[in-house]
Amino acid sequence: MTGPLAITITINGEPATRAVEPRLSLADFLRAEGFTGTHVGCEHGVCGACTIRVDGRTARGCLTLAVQCDGLEVETIEGATGNGCVADLQDAFIENNALQCGFCTPGMLLTADELLQENVSPTRTEIREHLSGNYCRCTGYQAIVDAVEQVARQRAERT
Amino acid sequence: MGETVTRSSKEITGGVHTPRQHDSAHKHVTGAAEYIDDMVEPAGTLHAYLGLSERANAVVKSMDLEAVRNAPGVVGVLTAADVPGENDLSPTHRHDEPVLADGQSAFYGQPIFAVIAETREQARRAATLARVDYEDRPHHTDVVSAMEAGYPHVTDPLQLSNGDAESALSSATNRLSGEMRIGGQDHFYLEGHIAMAIPGEDDEVTVFSSTQHPSEIQHMVAQALGTVSNAVTVHTRRMGGGFGGKETQGNQFAAVAAIAAKRWNRAVKIRPDRDDDMIATGKRHDFHVAYDVAYDDDGRIEALDAVFAARCGFSSDLSGPVTDRALFHCDNCYFLPNVRLRSRPMKTDTVSNTAFRGFGGPQGKIGGERVIEEIAYALGKDPLEVRKANFYGIGERNVTPYHQVVEDNIIHRIVEELEESSDYQARRQSVLDHNAKGGVLRKGISLTPVKFGISFTATWFNQAGALVHIYQDGSIHLNHGGTEMGQGLNTKVAQVVADEFQVDIETIRITATNTGKVPNTSATAASSGSDLNGMAAANACEQIKTRLVAYASEHFGVPQEQVTFVPNHVQVGNQLIPFHELVRQAYTHRVQLSAAGFYKTPKIHWNRETGQGRPFFYYAYGASVSEVTIDTLTGEYHVDRVDILQDVGKSLNPAIDLGQVQGAFVQGMGWLTTEELWWDGNGRLRTHAPSTYKIPLASDKPKEFNVELANWSTNKERTIRRSKAVGEPPFMLANSVLEALSMAVASVADYRECPRLDAPATPERILMAVERLKQG
Ligand code: FES
Ligand code: FES
Numbered sequence: 009m010t011g012p013l014a015i016t017i018t019i020n021g022e023p024a025t026r027a028v029e030p031r032l033s034l035a036d037f038l039r040a041e042g043f044t045g046t047h048v049g050c051e052h053g054v055c056g057a058c059t060i061r062v063d064g065r066t067a068r069g070c071l072t073l074a075v076q077c078d079g080l081e082v083e084t085i086e087g088a089t090g091n092g093c094v095a096d097l098q099d100a101f102i103e104n105n106a107l108q109c110g111f112c113t114p115g116m117l118l119t120a121d122e123l124l125q126e127n128v129s130p131t132r133t134e135i136r137e138h139l140s141g142n143y144c145r146c147t148g149y150q151a152i153v154d155a156v157e158q159v160a161r162q163r164a165e166r167t
Numbered sequence: 168m169g170e171t172v173t174r175s176s177k178e179i180t181g182g183v184h185t186p187r188q189h190d191s192a193h194k195h196v197t198g199a200a201e202y203i204d205d206m207v208e209p210a211g212t213l214h215a216y217l218g219l220s221e222r223a224n225a226v227v228k229s230m231d232l233e234a235v236r237n238a239p240g241v242v243g244v245l246t247a248a249d250v251p252g253e254n255d256l257s258p259t260h261r262h263d264e265p266v267l268a269d270g271q272s273a274f275y276g277q278p279i280f281a282v283i284a285e286t287r288e289q290a291r292r293a294a295t296l297a298r299v300d301y302e303d304r305p306h307h308t309d310v311v312s313a314m315e316a317g318y319p320h321v322t323d324p325l326q327l328s329n330g331d332a333e334s335a336l337s338s339a340t341n342r343l344s345g346e347m348r349i350g351g352q353d354h355f356y357l358e359g360h361i362a363m364a365i366p367g368e369d370d371e372v373t374v375f376s377s378t379q380h381p382s383e384i385q386h387m388v389a390q391a392l393g394t395v396s397n398a399v400t401v402h403t404r405r406m407g408g409g410f411g412g413k414e415t416q417g418n419q420f421a422a423v424a425a426i427a428a429k430r431w432n433r434a435v436k437i438r439p440d441r442d443d444d445m446i447a448t449g450k451r452h453d454f455h456v457a458y459d460v461a462y463d464d465d466g467r468i469e470a471l472d473a474v475f476a477a478r479c480g481f482s483s484d485l486s487g488p489v490t491d492r493a494l495f496h497c498d499n500c501y502f503l504p505n506v507r508l509r510s511r512p513m514k515t516d517t518v519s520n521t522a523f524r525g526f527g528g529p530q531g532k533i534g535g536e537r538v539i540e541e542i543a544y545a546l547g548k549d550p551l552e553v554r555k556a557n558f559y560g561i562g563e564r565n566v567t568p569y570h571q572v573v574e575d576n577i578i579h580r581i582v583e584e585l586e587e588s589s590d591y592q593a594r595r596q597s598v599l600d601h602n603a604k605g606g607v608l609r610k611g612i613s614l615t616p617v618k619f620g621i622s623f624t625a626t627w628f629n630q631a632g633a634l635v636h637i638y639q640d641g642s643i644h645l646n647h648g649g650t651e652m653g654q655g656l657n658t659k660v661a662q663v664v665a666d667e668f669q670v671d672i673e674t675i676r677i678t679a680t681n682t683g684k685v686p687n688t689s690a691t692a693a694s695s696g697s698d699l700n701g702m703a704a705a706n707a708c709e710q711i712k713t714r715l716v717a718y719a720s721e722h723f724g725v726p727q728e729q730v731t732f733v734p735n736h737v738q739v740g741n742q743l744i745p746f747h748e749l750v751r752q753a754y755t756h757r758v759q760l761s762a763a764g765f766y767k768t769p770k771i772h773w774n775r776e777t778g779q780g781r782p783f784f785y786y787a788y789g790a791s792v793s794e795v796t797i798d799t800l801t802g803e804y805h806v807d808r809v810d811i812l813q814d815v816g817k818s819l820n821p822a823i824d825l826g827q828v829q830g831a832f833v834q835g836m837g838w839l840t841t842e843e844l845w846w847d848g849n850g851r852l853r854t855h856a857p858s859t860y861k862i863p864l865a866s867d868k869p870k871e872f873n874v875e876l877a878n879w880s881t882n883k884e885r886t887i888r889r890s891k892a893v894g895e896p897p898f899m900l901a902n903s904v905l906e907a908l909s910m911a912v913a914s915v916a917d918y919r920e921c922p923r924l925d926a927p928a929t930p931e932r933i934l935m936a937v938e939r940l941k942q943g
Contacts, residue, residue: 045198109653
């Protein structure tokens with residue numbers, strides 16, 4: 009086994025240089041750094057609770073190794089909250105009751121935001137398809153799709 | 168907050184019957200809501216991991232744990248011999264469920280030791296290093312093979328009867344019999360099990376647990392430590408989903424963490440990975456149902472004799488009340504004049520099955536609906552017509568198999584309105600027309616009703632406590648015995664308190680469930696959360712209000728009737744005093760501003776020996792229409808449209824209730840369609856991760872999904888603000904999906920035959936049923 013490797017990851021705009029075990033997942037790394045909004049549900053890439061952004065693209069924190077992100081920019085729900093990029097989605101999730109236990113919510117928001125960046129006016133079917141990598145066991149997805157659809161409309165009106 | 172905020176005297180925020188958002192919503196969307204794994208760990212926290220057995224039924228001849236002990240970071244290992252108190256977690260005290268198995272493996276995946284290490288990673292790696300020597304015994308994982316092998320019941324079976332089923336069956340106008348298999352279900356709460364124990368002085372320990380039942384965790388931890396309940400404090404802020412899976416199944420993790428914490432005098436956290444969580448904790452019971460029914464030419468049931476056998480697993484856990492509830496619910500909305508129902512809670516060499524939303528009710532109901540479907544196909548009628556012919560009457564034909572009279576029946580109106588709003592008749596005709604054209608894609612539509620009894624059938628569980636403090640500045644601290652798993656219970660109880668004192672809901676702080684604040688609580692289960700805890704909180708508020716009124720009346724010299732709570736103020740005669748101001752004055756006049764509330768459900772009683780009583784305080788009703796399309800070449804299908812009308816009485820919070828209905832329906836749909844548990848020949852669960860076990864995704868939810876609450880409904884019984892429970896009843900609305908799939912399948916043989924589709928109706932099962940019917 010190799011020993012710890014020194015890496016620098018920019019987390020939510022702040023560079024952090026740490027010595028980490030090569031096998032440490034990005035999700036565990038971020039959680040240990042205090043970014044506990046990155047949840048771990050299944051730890052093998054299916055549920056989406058650990059969704060984060062690496063250099064602007066969503067990724068599964070549990071399937072990404074921390075060492076793979078050396079030199080990259082990582083954004084968690086805490087960072088997205090801080091810079092306001094998902095504020096409208098957050099408001100819409102609250103307003104539409106698109107969460108219950110909330111465990112899926114941070115990942116769901118980042119995935120939804122990715123969709124809306126790629127596709128400014130998705131159909132409900134496109135929303136459902138895009139969110140299909142993020143499990144929610146509580147809501148039945150209806151309110152989540154409603155919320156995303158509402159924000160798509162709002163963002164389209166703004167531009 | 169406080170003095171600087173001018174609060175409205177017109178209306179409060181967050182009162183009852185308003186669509187208030189979840190109290191933690193703002194924290195959930197930012198990731199700030201704290202689950203146990205997010206808590207700051209005390210310095211030196213150790214991590215535990217369970218070692219699982221690899222035999223379904225075997226004697227453990229020897230366990231070589233040397234390599235485990237010597238692995239990097241390992242602090243120690245626990246086996247059955249290290250349990251200082253009683254090595255039992257049975258919630259019914261049957262001594263059949265060890266914390267760590269002792270010399271015996273009762274299922275493939277049973278925890279046989281625990282390893283404690285400096286990091287979770289180290290503990291997890293070390294747990295794989297054990298060398299265990301087994302002596303295999305024959306095993307039976309399936310309920311039918313267990314019955315054939317003469318396996319015992321894990322708990323006493325129940326029989327319910329009314330009329331004379333035997334003679335009514337022998338003189339039947341028409342008679343048929345059959346059987347059905349109903350699969351189990353993994354809870355798949357997104358947050359898995361977790362506990363963290365922190366040792367205290369003497370024999371004390373504090374346990375943070377993701378549990379629906381802190382009082383039971385407290386009790387089990389005390390028992391396992393060999394101490395008493397007052398040494399153990401259990402704290403639960405929230406769960407990332409529960410669904411029944413955290414009613415008893417958290418005991419094991421809490422007990423192991425607590426034993427280790429006391430032994431090494433350091434904080435200990437335990438979180439199994441998803442696979443171990445799915446392998447080592449119980450699920451919804453699979454059932455086998457055998458039915459024999461007599462019915463007249465209109466489809467009215469003359470008699471029913473049915474046996475409900477359940478895969479209970481190696482121990483009793485909650486299987487007694489779960490199988491009881493299956494019998495209590497197989498009548499659903501239908502009057503059974505002559506009936507005999509029997510349960511068979513079978514021991515199997517599998518994980519011990521447990522509570523899951525509906526608690527046996529869904530299995531009872533889907534079995535009952537199969538009977539209706541059989542009759543409909545035999546008579547060539549729309550199943551809805553047969554359903555209506557069998558509905559409980561109003562004032563007649565209204566006695567259940569357990570001799571409770573159905574007094575609050577609104578199913579006729581629910582179904583009538585839904586039939587109308589969903590355009591059921593016209594849509595059924597177009598489905599028939601579509602299928603008449605032949606072709607690969609076939610459609611099905613079905614309307615099924617639900618009547619679900621509310622109360623714990625163990626009558627003594629129907630009690631609750633709450634603790635309310637008002638501080639000198641007028642801010643309110645609310646605590647109650649229920650737990651928050653996402654269902655919005657805390658929000659609803661806070662709404663009740665806001666309404667009682669007529670203060671804005673922001674005045675109220677909801678605090679974590681804690682056995683030190685409210686003792687002897689029941690599990691947050693049986694949909695009872697807001698019914699019980701809402702009432703207990705209201706009772707606490709009333710006590711404080713009574714004191715405030717007495718004080719104000721005396722101090723200001725006005726009659727008590729002239730002291731009233733109005734929005735954010737108290738009206739004292741002609742004076743309007745801000746609430747916080749009156750509170751401050753009351754404090755200086757030495758008025759006690761804290762109260763412990765209590766509630767127990769009235770009217771209910773149940774005698775299991777005679778099978779008679781009134782186990783349920785009231786019923787919640789609902790109905791759904793599902794339309795599906797199947798591909799007869801592949802067995803794949805879509806749920807095209809679902810319409811729901813659900814009775815929640817006078818809703819405490821329509822937004823939260825709507826979310827419960829939508830979520831429950833989709834979860835029920837998963838149970839009946841894609842969620843399949845599969846054990847291999849060695850008795851090993853092979854569907855132990857989301858890669859092989861498929862819960863519904865956003866793309867699976869009904870394309871068109873119209874959910875309405877019956878806003879005209881009100882609870883006939885005096886429940887909290889006349890609301891009704893909502894957690895479980897809508898789960899069973901998904902029954903219409905299975906029956907719609909069944910209709911689509913039946914179309915390939917021109918509806919001559921009931922397809923007898925078992926659950927879950929996976930695409931494979933649909934395809935097999937299509938092939939079977941085509942071959943006639
Ligand atoms: S925890 Fe990463 S996908 Fe489930
Ligand atoms: S809100 Fe619980 S998993 Fe989505």
